Amino acid sequence: MKALVILVAIAMTPAWAEDWPDPSWPVDDATVDWQAVDAYAFPERNTTDRSGIRTDALLIIRDGRILHERYAAPTTANTAHLTWSVSKSVLATVLGVAQGEGRFQLEDPAARFYPPMQAHSHVRLADLLHWASGLAWQEDYEYAPLKSSVVAMLYTRGRDDMAAYTAAHASAHKPGEHFLYSSGDSNLLAAALRGMLDGAHYDSYPWQALFTPLGIDSAVWERDGNGTFVGSSYLYMSARDLARIGLLMQREGRWLDRQLLPASWVAFNRRPFTRAEALPGEANPGGHWWLNQPLQGQPLPWPDAPAGTFAALGHWGQALYIVPERKLVIVRYADDRDGSYSHNALLKRVLAALPREGT
CATH class of the missing domain: 3.40.710.10 (DD-peptidase/beta-lactamase superfamily)
Incomplete structure (x- = not known):
């Protein structure tokens, strides 16, 4: 046995x-x-x-x-x-x-979870995950600090609300059509996650x-x-x-x-x-x-x-x-x-x- x-x-x-x-x-x-x-x-x-x-x-x-x-x-x-x-x-x-x-689903508009993105209502969560929001953005750090969107977001005028700072940028491309590496896109995702939760x-x-x-x-x-x-x-x-x-x-x-x-x-x-x-x-x-x-x-x-x-x-x-x-x-x-x-x-x-x- x-x-x-x-x-x-x-x-x-x-x-x-x-x-x-x-x-x-x-x-x-x-x-x-x-x-x-x-x-x-x-x-x-x-x-x-x-x-x-x-x-x-x-x-x-x-x-x-x-x-x-x-x-x-x-x-x-x-x-x-x-x-x-x-x-x-x-x-x-x-x-x-x-x-x-x-x-959420990948095709959901970011604005569903983060209302300040209503001005960019066609930007989907999938677009943000691909760094393809279409928002105008400058990711340079040390090499062009005075023109850098990311430096402003992290350290100066955007640091109090980084997602709002990003959402206020103009569109430069149709969402999902153009890759542009952007820390702003990532912080919009962090704000969208907040909107999914209490x-x-x-x-x-x-x-x-x-x-x-x-x-x-x-x-x-x-x-x-x-x-x-x-x-x-x-x-x-x-x-x-x-x-x-x-x-x-x-x-x-x-x-x-x-x-x-x-x-x-x-x-x-x-x-x-x-x-x-x-x-x-x-x-x-x-x-x-x-x-x-x-x-x-x-x-x-x-x-x-x-x-x-x-x-x-x-x-x-x-x-x-x-x-x-x-x-x-x-x-x-x-x-x-x-x-x-x-x-x-x-x-x-x-x-x-x-x-x-x-x-």
């Missing part, structure tokens, strides 16, 4: 049993030579200026287990690091939970919907003067916690035994917005994520990474890479101030260091 119970238990054990950070990340004890990766990511820092590659954190996870982890002081495993525009993709993930709850619920919603189910406890999300999350830019999170979002996306929105994100939402995030203009070496836009997908007959943006690679990317070198073909999640935090860092160069070295699974 005891043998029968054991056999039944074995038969009921799923062949695809997976590792999860529940609550801590398990560690993979595979022997891997990371010398080439670390030499690229962590060169000796220039102490006279802020030039060169300046990695603060590098975390590499394969199939739910930590393979490699390194930090540069003062950043540690517990540091809630500023993610900059990685915040946009995390906002899209929070919205994916809301969409799965039936709170006020008290909004305050805790990113935690209730996403962070707490994933076991994320380091997240800090700043708000503008009107109390709306700065969805474009100001989420702080430890590398290990950001990797939880990467694992969720790598596993098609599934967390443990729960489908936290609709698989259709993850598919939307990973579908190229074909009306964007391909730029050599630059990842192409999906649904508020960045894709290693070619557009208009161009080669892969990151030729040494699989075509299915996608990422959340932020100012000064922040990155969350997902490589589904190799079951990889990679977090990089940084303080880069020039153009010397290459996404492809890091991915190439990581992939070269790793044997194929099972070898």
